[in-house]
Amino acid sequence: MEQSAAMFVIFLVFCSAISLASGEVNNTYFITAPGVFRPGQPFKLRVALSDAVTGSVNVACGIMGTKQKIMIASQSGTFSKGPTKEITLQIPHGVASTSVQYQLSVNGTGGAKFSEMKYIRFEEKGFTIYIQTDKAIYKPGQNVLMRIFGVNPDLKVYTGNLTVDILDPSGNKMAHWVNLNSQSGVIKREFLLSTQPVEGNWKISVTAAEDQKAEQVIEVKPYVLPKFEVKVNLPAYALEGQKQLLGAVDVKYTYGKGANGRANIQLYFKHLWLGQETLIRQRHSCC
Ligand SMILES: *[C@@H]1O[C@H](CO)[C@@H](O)[C@H](O)[C@H]1NC(C)=O
Numbered sequence: 001m002e003q004s005a006a007m008f009v010i011f012l013v014f015c016s017a018i019s020l021a022s023g024e025v026n027n028t029y030f031i032t033a034p035g036v037f038r039p040g041q042p043f044k045l046r047v048a049l050s051d052a053v054t055g056s057v058n059v060a061c062g063i064m065g066t067k068q069k070i071m072i073a074s075q076s077g078t079f080s081k082g083p084t085k086e087i088t089l090q091i092p093h094g095v096a097s098t099s100v101q102y103q104l105s106v107n108g109t110g111g112a113k114f115s116e117m118k119y120i121r122f123e124e125k126g127f128t129i130y131i132q133t134d135k136a137i138y139k140p141g142q143n144v145l146m147r148i149f150g151v152n153p154d155l156k157v158y159t160g161n162l163t164v165d166i167l168d169p170s171g172n173k174m175a176h177w178v179n180l181n182s183q184s185g186v187i188k189r190e191f192l193l194s195t196q197p198v199e200g201n202w203k204i205s206v207t208a209a210e211d212q213k214a215e216q217v218i219e220v221k222p223y224v225l226p227k228f229e230v231k232v233n234l235p236a237y238a239l240e241g242q243k244q245l246l247g248a249v250d251v252k253y254t255y256g257k258g259a260n261g262r263a264n265i266q267l268y269f270k271h272l273w274l275g276q277e278t279l280i281r282q283r284h285s286c287c
Pocket residue numbers: 006007024025026
């Protein structure tokens with residue numbers, strides 16, 4: 001090694017436990033970093049310097065696209081030997097894309113000199129947005145109750161602004177709320193469906209912090225009368241000369257409740273050998 005100080009070994013340990021070590025026993029610096037960075041999230045590097053380091057070391061780190069070399073986040077700090085300390089890069093929203101390849105660059109100057117690069121991956125999802133509704137299917141004129149909140153990977157609730165849109169099946173914006181926020185992070189909203197809404201899949205669309213999005217589909221179906229069943233109970237036969245034929249018409253909804261309606265009852269005499277039917281009596285009845 002050409003450098004005057006002891007051998008430098010960088011250890012960039014990634015989430016997936018990739019480690020990079022060059023050199024032998026006496027590491028002078030030891031840096032760990034996650035292999036993934038997310039919008040709006042802090043990206044933390046841990047820096048430890050061995051006792052072999054004399055004087056302070058200035059560590060500069062940054063994330064940049066491998067092609068454009070434009071730094072999307074950078075930070076620097078001064079370190080000296082002793083316990084591990086952190087250096088945090090704050091990743092802005094809306095500056096990175098999953099279609100671009102990124103590198104983490106870490107340079108040390110002063111008591112230890114090094115320059116390291118490592119590929120890291122951008123993950124679009126900075127936090128998870130939850131959209132809860134009181135039902136999955138709504139009828140015309142009903143109120144859609146919503147609860148919306150975002151949770152960061154560290155399980156802290158997002159308390160920033162949210163934009164909420166309600167879209168009908170054709171994609172028309174039926175409601176648009178901007179800059180919704182609350183101290184608890186939970187946003188509650190209501191949306192009253194008209195009495196004749198467009199039938200189909202409606203969408204609740206939420207945007208937070210520029211690039212975090214979530215959608216929830218709700219179904220809007222018109223009111224349909226419950227199905228009912230009609231049973232006619234009659235004796236199996238009637239005797240010649242019988243004055244009365246007693247029977248019953250039983251109408252029930254499929255869920256068991258009796259239904260109201262008007263029955264048109266016709267009694268026929270069927271000539272078996274001619275296949276003809278003779279109307280004997282007709283009667284209307286109402287219950
Ligand atoms: C590692 O450190 C020990 C003592 O701290 C020293 O004796 C040894 O020469 C060092 N090895 C290298 C490769 O620098």
